[in-house]
Amino acid sequence: MRHSPRRNKGFTRQPLAVALGLIATSIAFSTSAQDSPRLEELIVTSQKRTESLQEVPLSVATISGEKLESAGIENLGDLTVHLPNLHFTETGFSTQVRVRGIGSDNSQGFEQSVGMYIDGIYYGRAQLFRAPLMDMQRAELLRGPQSTLFGKNSIAGALNLTTAAPTDELEGKVSISQETEFNTTEINGVISGPLTETLQARLAVRQLTDDGYSYNSYLNVDHPQREETGARLSLTWQATDNLDLYLKAEQSKFDTIGRAIEITHDVALNEGAPTYNQFLNILNQPGFEAELNNVRQTDQEEFSQNEINNLTFKADYALGDNTLTAITGWLEFNYDELCDCDFVAAEILNLDLAEDYQQFSQEFRLASPQGETFEWLAGAFYQSYEQTFSDQINISETNLLTNFYPVMAGTGLRRDFDQTSSSWAAFGRVTWNASDAWHITLGARYTEETKDASKILDLLTLETGQPLVDPLVGITYMGAFLAENQQGTIFPDSGDPILHSGYNVEGSRSESAFTPLLNVEFDINGDMMAYAAFTTGFKAGGFDPRSNNVGSFDYRAVDYVRGTDDFPPPAETESNPLLHYEFEEETATAMEIGMKNTLWDGRAELNFSLYRTLYDDLQISQFDGGVGFNVGNAKETIVQGLEVDGRILLLDELTVQYGMSYLDFEYKDFKNGNCYAGQEKDGVDLDGNGTIDTCDYTGKRGVYTPKLTLNLSLDYYRPLTNQLNWVSILDWQYVDGQQVHVNLDPMGEIEGYNMLGLRLGIDAANWSVAVLGKNLLNETIVSYTGNAPLSDSQFNTNTHYSFVRRPRTIALEAAYRF
Template identity: 55%
Template sequence: MLQAQSLILSASKSEQKTNFNHRSHMAIKKLTRANTLATCVALLCAQSSISVLAQEPVPDFEKLGTIKLEEMIVTSQKRQESLQDVPLSVSVIDGTKLNEAGIENLEDLSMYVPNIHFTETGISTQVRVRGIGTDNSQGFEQSVGTYVDDVYYSRAQLFRAPMFDLERVEILRGPQSILFGKNSVAGALNLTTAKPTDVFEGYFSLSHEFEHEQDEFNGVLSGPLSENFRARLAVRYYEEDGYTKNTFSNEDEPSTEEETIRLTLDWTPLEDLSFLLKFEQSEFNTKGRAFEITHDEPQEGRTTNFARTLTSLSQPALDSELNFERQADYPEFSNNNLSNITLTTKYDFNDYTLTLVTASVAFDYIDQCDCDFTASEVVHLELEEDYEQFSQEIRLISPSDNTFEWIAGVYYQDYEQEFDDRLNILGSNLLPSLAQVNPALASFVLLADTSLDRDFEQSSDTWAAFAKATWHVNDKFDVSLGGRFTREKKSASKVIDLFTPGTDEVINDPLLGFVYLSAFRAENEQATVSFFPGTVGQPILNGGYNVSGNRSESSFDPQLILEYHLNDETMLYGSYTTGFKAGGFDPRSNKVGAFASGTAPVNQVDEKEAFEFEDESSTAIEIGLKTSLADGRGEINIALYNMELDDIQISQFDGGVGFNVGNAKETRVSGAELDGRWLLSESVIANFSASWLDFEYEDFKNGNCYVGQVPNGVDTTGDGNLDTCDYTGKRGVYTPEFTLNLSLSYETNVYGDVDFFGFIDVQHVDGHNVHVNLDPLGEIDAYTMLNARASLEINNFSISLLGKNLLDEKIISYSANAPLSDSIFGTNTFYSLIRRPRTIALETKYVF
């Protein structure tokens, strides 16, 4: 309810234009640059409100007669609304800020949005909002739903797609089950790509980073092809040498090459009818990885760590210092392809809007990993995945500005998935040679020239119906009520077999099967002979691994929102929302009963039940305040929230070569957030935010134990011994208590047609645990990130210097135990992903 002009970020075609003519472009920048980013300085009330990191325009001071913030219009509720009027916790970053801050992927966003975390792991990209997210598993959908042009991206692999030529990114916190729906238990990311324009325009940009030889090219052409037909072509190419040195191969890693092309066609055959068709194809490939060994010590009662053990076996030296150096002997790569075809049809009639979104999304990748993270031949993995998804959404929106407003729709989605990973042990592998130095491992000689293969297939069908209505009781009080019914069916199968490397020839050798069971904790089809009769206390060692299952589940999720406007500048709101994410099947566990919580012997565990994990759900209560201060020069938003989550889906490393999936029974997350922006002068604007997060597992007794931890959870094998660990009362991974952000931007005319623009962005993050099994040694210290940019703009040309992580912080973003370091070598050894060190890039850009 600010009394100011409106900047429409997503509205009619005329409002979607971005005029790249020099003088119009400079005018837009003067309106846009003033709000560079959010993030602040005070701890209090953190996590929910609306952090506008989008560069928000500074108004025409001569017309207004005073300095005021420009009103922001967003579409996070599928309607055009002032950001200050949205009774949700939303952060927005517009396309200008994305470009100027060099935000190239989802991980870069965490620098600018409070209480959100992104990190790449060995096999996925994880996204968390308010501490809630999804772990490593190709069987998981995401607890934080990601939507690109209203199309749901269900798989973590899709998060690795490059981000470019975007109109904006909206981050919604808390369950978004009504309008976004599919699996948005913790929040949603809503990405909107730039659309074709009514006038011919475009730009070309080229940047070079000096330390790691990063080169990036972006090009855009947009404009009309006829009176009612427009097109936009966007291309991106990126390459870099890598920021970690592999001292074994003397190569910088990971070397990266990314290519993306997007063609968007906009046809308006009638004034009230439009078709928007988007084709997108991406290839993003890497060689090597950024993982290194960062911790290496012997287990209690032993004297030799992993490095000394390898040296004693005449293996290459292992470096466990945090120094951006690693060792790997096996050629590593990741080759990824992504395609997206989306057709959006809109028809306006009698002030109603009917929208149909039809989409086909597919990806495939091949990964080869030296997953022992040493220069010795121990664990070499090959991973392949193919995924195809089709979705259709139909929604109808009522006219705005009536006493009653509503939106209703239906949604359908299906997908097919194939995932296969294979552990290859060639004749030169270290494991068979261990038989010569350790009589207890004599059977390892059988491992030479064999492979362990996990073959997983899954399919799913989902449909949903949703509606939301708002009653404007009077000019101060609004009531919104919504609901979504979802029905989902899944079927999956999985088999673990032994093969001859490089072939499809199955090795039917029960003894070899039991060697794999002993060495890798991997049940398999070949190990089907019992060493015991199966009586209580003497469970069958293994019954093979060939399982399949079907699931069918449904959920109804309601939402209630109350809004009260104290005056034109201040709004209070409260909301009650639930969220739901369906259960599924575990593709990477090597043990049929890995997460069985009963006391039955393994041979009595229902294989299909153990193969599955259950649905997760959330219930959130949030209250907030949004207000404008100092005659429109400032805004402050406060939000408090509490979330209760049941059966969070958890994936934890088993110490061998597998990940076990199950559910944490009860979890509580609460917190607060303060954020805002302030126009300090005609040339300077500040954005700030602070978040506080309290996270606790209230009932989670079947967690994987970290190395050296004494089991105190449950007995999953029926042998009378506890073999899991109780995580009840602990904080989860990636849950810093406090996060503070501050951004200052400055713009001025230097002389004539020469303008200067600069910003400084600072983020401080509290210490938190980054180890997948919550090993206390995985706790990292608090850190501070500093980014900055300085630009000179002359007519249609600009040159900029951009620095990231200018304090050169060494930040571990992910840690886990090196495979087999615990089970075979008797050590507690971490491999970790280190975030990129300081980078300084020079960018040139030409706009027309």
């Protein structure tokens, strides 16, 4: 349903009315005072300085390391339960994180719209979002474009994660957690303290094993089985009175067998025709259950093996009254996967995937002291990386498709993608403290980035691994998988133009951006602050590994495969030879107003932000109906809404933390979307041949854009004796209904759901025991839905596979501290 023209002109009326009500509430409560304890101050580094959260004129949410541990937050998926407007999901081919509905889709070529920074180092690949969280000091979520200080494509927001630092005194902790239903065991160990008077060290280790929560009834085994190990050594050295050094070395491995994927929807596109499951039964193949019940049927023992290695070096030097900071980062990441990507028990689509990624980054910052009339920060940033990605579809002699396409037996389709990138940026900001009440900040970042990439799709003989030379096999793959390839070259008649000329492409991009920022802050009094901000964002364009079509070829290979000899005259040239290989940069223009209020004599906080962001050329990747994804740009998208959060110290023993997000998302101009199965095309003609190729999503919401998200946390600590304390922590989140289908199929709409977690325990001086429950309401939550590959193009059905989140778990925890 399209919104009315009046609504699209600015902020929607409902959030604006709520914001005005919050202002009135803040003023009313600011007059109330009691002689009582205050809330503990929350410290953040969202502006590259150590500040109180209540003094930062941005929409920022934070969770302490203690809260991360007590809530059993193991990864970003767990973190989303505690932060409104943050979404995390795994897909069949990728990992996605979104803030305010904006993120990066299925493509290993995308930079991430939500930048993740760990101890100041940018983690830019999608798979890195799956890395476990271990021994953390703090997690911060900055919402909206963060183009000045964080930069590097953080056009939707930034996750600023800080690991725990070495301590001046010797301390340590060992903890173990055991969940019985799915046999999940987690062991953590930390030891920290001084090695000399000026040198401190911290060692953290972690291991987790899990038997899985989804039952594969065909293989009679539980999936996904997990094994995670991690180790981190960090050192701090006060080398001189003016120089502090920090060094961190870390390795993380996370492996899985199987996936939490099941077929959840299966209907024929033509009335009376067989469904996908019925087709398989007709062909004497094992079928499947199209039900949402944590039961799946696949014939392969899928696996995913991931390893991350990181070295981080940081130096802080007191240069007079200023501070010079240098951060050097080296990051290496690789994974190998086997995906049973037909998601059924029949042998159809087995896919091997692998990626290797190496990154180097260097940042320098010079910051003035705080509290002066003018506070400033200036810096420079450099990053380079090398990436190789490959996948290969293997069609053995026993593959179901060989019944229809015998020439495919014993062959494979291999994709090889190589990319290098280098970028540099200069950035700065200055705050003019015009008076005790008025503070005006100007900032800007200038970025230049170059990328070079190449991709080839080749057909191989599985026995030798060598390329084929048979064009008939290439044409067959084009018809069956909608995948252009080097062997699929067609000469309709001697002397006629080439109808198709393979798939071996390369490209180079060089682009720059200037992204300014203006922030005006007004301190109403010592406990109330209002701000207004204007900023812009930039995310580089690039090259897509996942697309199986190169450009806008006059494509008629399907007719050839089906035996039609009467070809229409082929096009002599391509209107856009890199249409599905290269995508353009996206930009954002954002406005935000907000207030941060400390109320009730320090016992309560009430913060809110009202925002509106316009995205031009938003990068989108959608399923092509075969086995690939096509990337493109949505011309114009508007995201706007209201965020509210805060804390209340109701009793000395009881702290309440709350949050609310109202999100309004609309594609204002998106006519070139990929259609879902059975959708009537009403978009644009991409290749100029007079046929509509796309679907028009203008006026629709995007994926993962719930209108309303609510969060509530109750932390209760009560002394039982002089040595024992009772601890109970209740966490609740409500997420409104939303679309989770990558191509916006109406059947991909899920209903709203509640996530409830509870921790009950006893703490002593050096030990603790607790029971931790997650998803206590046992909600069945679909986090991603897509079409089963080939179900539409080969079987003419609308068949969905879905990722399903973990059901209820209850674990027993024990810890010993010294």
